[in-house]
Amino acid sequence: MDTIYLDHAATTPVHPEVVEAMLPYWTGSFGNASSTHSAGRGAKLALNDARDRIASFIGSSSSELIFTSGGTESDNLALFGAAEAGRSRGSHIVTTRVEHHAVLHACERLSRLGFEVTYVPVDEYGQVSLVDVQEAVRPDTILISVMHGNNEVGTLQPIEEIGCFARDRGIVFHVDAVQTLAYEPLRLSELPVDLMSFSAHKLYGPKGIGALYIARNTRFIPQGYGGSQERKRRPGTENVPAIAGFAKAVELFDRNRYEYREKVERLRSKLVHELERRLGKEAFLLNGHPCERLPHILNISFPGISTETMLMNLDLAGVAAASGSACTSGSLEVSHVLRAMGLSEERAGSAIRFSFGAGNDEDQMIRTAEIIETVAARLRNKI
Incomplete structure (x- = not known):
């Protein structure tokens, strides 16, 4: 896999x-x-x-x-x-x-x-x-x-x-x-x-x-x-x-900065679009500033599904994502960033960080959305 x-x-x-x-x-x-x-x-x-x-x-x-x-x-x-x-x-x-x-x-x-x-x-x-x-x-x-x-x-x-x-x-x-x-x-x-x-x-x-x-x-x-x-x-x-x-x-980045930025922005938008289409807009929440933000980071909360549970299921299905900072992703504590933002315990405790790069493509975004759809449906007792 x-x-x-x-x-x-x-x-x-x-x-x-x-x-x-x-x-x-x-x-x-x-x-x-x-x-x-x-x-x-x-x-x-x-x-x-x-x-x-x-x-x-x-x-x-x-x-x-x-x-x-x-x-x-x-x-x-x-x-x-x-x-x-x-x-x-x-x-x-x-x-x-x-x-x-x-x-x-x-x-x-x-x-x-x-x-x-x-x-x-x-x-x-x-x-x-x-x-x-x-x-x-x-x-x-x-x-x-x-x-x-x-x-x-x-x-x-x-x-x-x-x-x-x-x-x-x-x-x-x-x-x-x-x-x-x-x-x-x-x-x-x-x-x-x-x-x-x-x-x-x-x-x-x-x-x-x-x-x-x-x-x-x-x-x-x-x-x-x-x-x-x-x-x-x-x-x-x-x-x-x-x-x-x-x-x-x-x-290398200086030579291709525009292409890299456009690509990760497109991948980010593709994953959000696919999740909206498969789960519905009400099934997840985006965290962070809507406009003044980096193009390669997407933080999403899936209320009702804990961060640990979603990450484990994504990993088993072959998707590597994170709960937040790489230096603390092994911890089960809720992110200090999300707490500082004043998010509810449910929202903060169900957040996943996806971050994109040059090796990703749109087919992977579709596949990731499919996996999340399956995981969410199973965990929310919809199938």
């Missing part, structure tokens, strides 16, 4: 051209980029070339981009580095209730270290308002962290408006852009953002590699010690093969 993979927000398959781009740095060109001999210089050249290409993709200077082990480290590094750097001016941090746990758990740790954190609410669509952020800010606020696109419901946040406000107040602004790197054009030289986190495996790159944008003149204290790599901001031997793969993935 061929699996219909609808969990691209968790991770994507590595593109064959990305694998090809990585192979030389595991074999012939395996030098340490910090070494001064020819093998090291070759690795350094590849490292600099990859950094330049990724920086160009996000509209930043190469010197403002450092490599990390992924989005989680990037979020952690941004928050701890900025908080420590700003401690002489204040100890208050503002974030939202719907952030990825890489931010929320980091904020919990910062609270234990003596910082105060305010968690701003969101509306029923999962979107934060600029007014609520403004009202949360205090004279001692040193850092605001708001994700760009939500990983569970796809809702986009007004980061430009929040960033302008933060910049006017001299507050460092961090944005988790792990989900949006592939689908939302970024020109960081023009955006009022000081720190932005990325990960390669959300756009057909390898796992275990990410990046952190640190705008020039941003107050930041490194959180690791032991080497001078990455401008002394993130020590440790760089993972050159993965970095080369990250750059290749970015290049």
Whole structure:
């Protein structure tokens, strides 16, 4: 049985051209980029070339981009580095209730270290308002962290408006852009953002590699010690093969961004249409913002059928979906994002996240809808 993979927000398959781009740095060109001999210089050249290409993709200077082990480290590094750097001016941090746990758990740790954190609410669509952020800010606020696109419901946040406000107040602004790197054009030289986190495996790159944008003149204290790599901001031997793969993935997406976006939007609409036709519009509910959203994420509640039960039945039928964040999908707890949106227990406890990618097609959407129709009918005692 061929699996219909609808969990691209968790991770994507590595593109064959990305694998090809990585192979030389595991074999012939395996030098340490910090070494001064020819093998090291070759690795350094590849490292600099990859950094330049990724920086160009996000509209930043190469010197403002450092490599990390992924989005989680990037979020952690941004928050701890900025908080420590700003401690002489204040100890208050503002974030939202719907952030990825890489931010929320980091904020919990910062609270234990003596910082105060305010968690701003969101509306029923999962979107934060600029007014609520403004009202949360205090004279001692040193850092605001708001994700760009939500990983569970796809809702986009007004980061430009929040960033302008933060910049006017001299507050460092961090944005988790792990989900949006592939689908939302970024020109960081023009955006009022000081720190932005990325990960390669959300756009057909390898796992275990990410990046952190640190705008020039941003107050930041490194959180690791032991080497001078990455401008002394993130020590440790760089993972050159993965970095080369990250750059290749970015290049492929840059070349085909419009086609990728159109395709996943079409697949999303197809699945919704098929479910409406087979189940009826009243049988399910869409979660997240109807317009200001990512194109590849679809969060649906099937009232009367628990998330766990639906996921188990989908998996048995060959459909891979999720309950929310990939980092917590093994948990049976209701999503903190859906709770923050104020959804009913029944709605939040029956939500499934489908996320689409380049390997999906419309026939798979039809087949997925057929499977859901069968599962729903059986569980609701209609057959």
